[in-house]
Each structure stands twice: as structure tokens, then as C-alpha cells.
Amino acid sequence: MTNVLVVGAGPTGLTLAVDLARRGVSCRVIDKEVTFPAGSRGRGMQPRTQEVFDDLGLIEAVHAHGSVYPPIRAYQGGEVVWEGTMSEYVEPSADVPYPNPWMIPQWRTAQLLRDRLAEFGGAVETGTELVGFEQDEDGVAATLRRDGVNERVRVAYLVGADGGKGPTRRMLGVPFDGETRDDIRMLIADVRVEGLDRDHWHLWREPMIGLCPLGGTDSFQLTIADPDRELSTIEQLAAYFAERTGRTDLGLSGLTWLTVWRPNVRMTSRFQVGRVFLAGDAAHVHPPSGGQGMNTGVQDAYNLGWKLAAVLRGAPEVLLDSYEQERLPVAAHVLGLSERLLARRTMHRGHEERQLGITYQDGPLAVDDRPSPGSVVAGDRAPDGPCGDGRRLFDVFRGPHATVLAFGAECEGAVRVTDPEAFRIYDVEPGTLVLVRPDGYIGVITRDAGRLGSTGWYSRDAAMVS
Structure with missing residues (x-):
């Protein structure tokens, strides 16, 4: 079956x-x-x-x-009137290796x-x-x-x-x-554009029209807010775009997908x-x-x-x-x-x-029996960090298993963590055991190995043996 x-x-x-x-x-x-x-x-x-x-x-x-999200360039007709970014770029760190959205x-x-x-x-x-x-x-x-x-x-x-x-x-x-929401409509289409650089997300206002290069392809995503007529062919899209932006120098072609959505x-x-x-x-x-x-x-x-x-x-x-x-x-x-x-x-x-701050700390699978929990608690995302043996924690977690981290301690079937940076990231004292669920969230933080199975799902056979 x-x-x-x-x-x-x-x-x-x-x-x-x-x-x-x-x-x-x-x-x-x-x-x-x-x-x-x-x-x-x-x-x-x-x-x-x-x-x-x-x-x-x-x-x-x-x-x-x-690709990373490109910087935004806003126009009035052909004139650039503003440049900026959708979100602040964040440098990768020991605990967060992928801190920025990816397109x-x-x-x-x-x-x-x-x-x-x-x-x-x-x-x-x-x-x-x-x-x-x-x-x-x-x-x-x-x-x-x-x-x-x-x-x-x-x-x-x-x-x-x-x-x-x-x-x-x-x-x-x-x-x-x-x-x-019937008061908002957005047309979205994938098209090719000639005469426009792929280094920026290009925007025009009134109405809001955008052309965002799609990384790994030769296409742009075209967005048109609240179009006032039916647009279903590349010829209609190209004519509407030229009319509303004044950019008759750009060529739109290669329509591969189009939809009109209302926010649900x-x-x-x-x-x-x-x-x-x-x-x-x-x-x-x-x-x-x-x-x-x-x-x-x-x-x-x-x-x-x-x-x-x-x-x-x-x-x-x-x-x-x-x-x-x-x-x-x-x-x-x-x-x-x-x-x-x-x-x-x-x-x-x-x-x-x-979505790095999503936590299950109030859920039924989170057990943290420390008298004074630190900044990272059971139910939180398990951060990355150095183990101290040349591996990173995400390398240890990768795969379908659960993982027990033993911070400066010995525990059968556990991965021993000795790097001071990992202690800092997890905000734990020596002798602490951290059970990381198969989905990368912390299940248990304790000093008692007998508590690792307290939520009922963990067994030593399910964990990674170091």
C-alpha cells in the first residue's frame, strides 16, 4: 500500500x-x-x-x-527619478548563511x-x-x-x-x-524586453508598471497595476506599455505566461x-x-x-x-x-x-527545562554555526535525521560542539544538550539526556551518530 x-x-x-x-x-x-x-x-x-x-x-x-533582487530604478518617462532597494542587504554570518531573499x-x-x-x-x-x-x-x-x-x-x-x-x-x-479584494487587480506576465538593462528592477508610476529581470532566464516579469482594458496578447501589452510609460524605444516580445490576480x-x-x-x-x-x-x-x-x-x-x-x-x-x-x-x-x-524568526516555542513539541533560558529557546529555528571539528552545524543537520548537539559534553549518539562561537550563538552553558528536529527547529534544550525523548517522537535510532 x-x-x-x-x-x-x-x-x-x-x-x-x-x-x-x-x-x-x-x-x-x-x-x-x-x-x-x-x-x-x-x-x-x-x-x-x-x-x-x-x-x-x-x-x-x-x-x-x-539571482539576488536587483536595485530598483524608478522613472518618469525616460528620466530616472529615484533609485533604491527593496530591502537592506545583509551580510552572511555564522548563524545565518542565507540572510537575503533570492529571486x-x-x-x-x-x-x-x-x-x-x-x-x-x-x-x-x-x-x-x-x-x-x-x-x-x-x-x-x-x-x-x-x-x-x-x-x-x-x-x-x-x-x-x-x-x-x-x-x-x-x-x-x-x-x-x-x-x-475586487478593488485591486494586478496583471503579471513573463516577457522578453529589448533595450533595457537587466541590472535593475525598472518601475514607472501612475499607473504602476514594473519590469523585473528574472534571474537564470532571459525574461522579465511585467507587472501592471489595475489595467483599464483587457490585455491578453504581446501586441496589446507592448502598446499599453509604450502608451503609459512613453518608452517607445523598448521592445516587448516573447510572452510565455500571463495572469490577472485579485488579492485573496x-x-x-x-x-x-x-x-x-x-x-x-x-x-x-x-x-x-x-x-x-x-x-x-x-x-x-x-x-x-x-x-x-x-x-x-x-x-x-x-x-x-x-x-x-x-x-x-x-x-x-x-x-x-x-x-x-x-x-x-x-x-x-x-x-x-x-521568516527566520518563526518559532514553535509555544507548541507541544518544545521542551526547555533550564531555570533561565537564553536568547535561543526550544521551538526556535536551530541556527548555523561552527562545530569545532571543521564542520558547520548545517552540514551536521543536513539529511532526514534528528541531531543531538552536546555543548562541551559527552552524550552517546550526539555531535560534540566545542567552538566558542557556537556557544555564543546558542546562548548555552557547557553541559547543555540540544535536540534539533529533522526540520531544523529545536525540540529540547536540557542538561539531562533522559529528557531528550520527553516529547515522544525522538529515539536514539532517529538521530545522527557522530
Whole structure:
């Protein structure tokens, strides 16, 4: 029997599939589309998501096929009237190796994940639609349709990563509360541009029109705020652009993707119903302000993958309850952040959007029994840093395992950390043990090795042996 059926092959579903595949969990990934979607869509990969891709073995490919965000150049016609940046550049540090957002088209992100899944022997089943399911205490019976033919499959768990309009949430009967803003429209298209440098993000106001070079491609992402007419062909786009900007010297061509969106701000109150889970846009839909939607979905998958694998290997099933307990508050907070950025209509981005400060310290899997916890506590992201033996902590974490760090102490199965910089970063005293979850968050901070298994999911066999 297949263990997990993943419905939807966007970045969320693919991240989950890769994470399950590297853990040896049998998984099917289906998508109703016959061809893989094009389009830059969510082009911004936040620092925390880059750390996820580091763990999945994809960070080099991500950096090879994208770019930093270029500086912004604003025009009045052909005259430059302002120059600046979307966010302050931050130098990499010992604890944060990827501190800046990275620009990579969403179609490329999905392609890299599919390639990684193929390395584990997996593939997306395109043209395959979920048309129904029933669940009981032992599993989920799902009906799939491909080429007009139905197939009945039974799986242990089903994950709906099929977007805001996908069938999984609807079949669960879970409401999707929120609103669609009809007062705001944005046209987004991927085009080629002749006569414009690729070193800047070019903007014109009234109406707001932007051309942003997409790293790793020869295209620009064109954005037009509230267009006053239908624009569906490259000829119409080129004429409108020249009319509104006065830049008749630029040539637009090579339209490969176009969409018009209205901001959706919606979220479900349930991320899990029995053996069926919702992740990504199926659970929460964000406006694109701040570049939070795709990144939040990826981290939903990253949170859920190791828990599904652990339960399938015998961990208590109650571990799966922590998915909703941890991710629902995060999604609600990020959704509020996206709304605030949309309301401000500002291009500037701060540190909160980078998602490095997301914490589960109030969740059910965080145990910190120190009388006086330091600045890093259980539930926080586990920072990078030097071990003291020539390795970095992210090198130690990389892979599907949990990791016990023993700071200046000996503990069977633990990685001994001796570098003073790591002590400073983690703000711990000698003799402290830190259990890092498979998703790179701190589960337990203690001086008692017997407390490492106190949340019920950890066993020494699941940890890395140094």
C-alpha cells in the first residue's frame, strides 16, 4: 500500500514528496494539469526557505538558477527619478548563511524539486485528478481519474496541496474564511524586453508598471497595476506599455505566461481532519505582497514530512496533531503580515518577511527545562554555526535525521560542539544538550539526556551518530 497520496504538484506538494522520498516513504504525487505550469508566479525565496532547500540538497541548484533582487530604478518617462532597494542587504554570518531573499521563478523552483524527486525514483502523475475519498481509522480510500478512467487507491494518509481552488478542502467540508479584494487587480506576465538593462528592477508610476529581470532566464516579469482594458496578447501589452510609460524605444516580445490576480486573503480553521491534511494554498491563500505565500507552503510541507515518516515508522500518532498546532498560528501571523504589506502598498521589505524568526516555542513539541533560558529557546529555528571539528552545524543537520548537539559534553549518539562561537550563538552553558528536529527547529534544550525523548517522537535510532 502506498503510504501517502499528495494531491498537487506545486512547490508545497513537491517539497513534501521529496522529503518523504528521502525518508523511504512510499508516496504518489498527482496533479490534474496535463503539463507543468509556466510562469514566474511566487518568484521570491525567503532565507528560511533557502535553508529548507539546503537540507533537501538543492541550495546549489537554487543559487545557480536565480539571482539576488536587483536595485530598483524608478522613472518618469525616460528620466530616472529615484533609485533604491527593496530591502537592506545583509551580510552572511555564522548563524545565518542565507540572510537575503533570492529571486527564482516559481516554475524553476518546481522543476528543481521534480528533478530532485526523480533522483529518489519518484515522478509526478500528471493529468490525474482526485474525484473523491473516504477515510476510516486505518487509512484513506481515494478515487482518482485519469483519461476518463477511475482508479481506486488506498493510502495511509492524504495531503491536499492542491491550491485555493483545489478539491481536497472542499471534499473535507472545511470552510475557507476570508475575502477576495475586487478593488485591486494586478496583471503579471513573463516577457522578453529589448533595450533595457537587466541590472535593475525598472518601475514607472501612475499607473504602476514594473519590469523585473528574472534571474537564470532571459525574461522579465511585467507587472501592471489595475489595467483599464483587457490585455491578453504581446501586441496589446507592448502598446499599453509604450502608451503609459512613453518608452517607445523598448521592445516587448516573447510572452510565455500571463495572469490577472485579485488579492485573496483566506484561511481555513483546520489543517487536519483525521488522516487528511491541508498544506500551502489549500489551507491559506496570501496576496503576493511580501513574498510569503509559496514560502509558507514549503514550510508547511517541511513541518509535516518528518512527522508522517516518524508515525509510519511507529512514533505515536498524536505527533501528527502538532502539525496543525504549530503551523496554523504561523500561517495566521504570516497572513496578517501579507495584509499589512498590501495595505501599505510599499516596496520596502524588512527582516520579518525573511521568516527566520518563526518559532514553535509555544507548541507541544518544545521542551526547555533550564531555570533561565537564553536568547535561543526550544521551538526556535536551530541556527548555523561552527562545530569545532571543521564542520558547520548545517552540514551536521543536513539529511532526514534528528541531531543531538552536546555543548562541551559527552552524550552517546550526539555531535560534540566545542567552538566558542557556537556557544555564543546558542546562548548555552557547557553541559547543555540540544535536540534539533529533522526540520531544523529545536525540540529540547536540557542538561539531562533522559529528557531528550520527553516529547515522544525522538529515539536514539532517529538521530545522527557522530
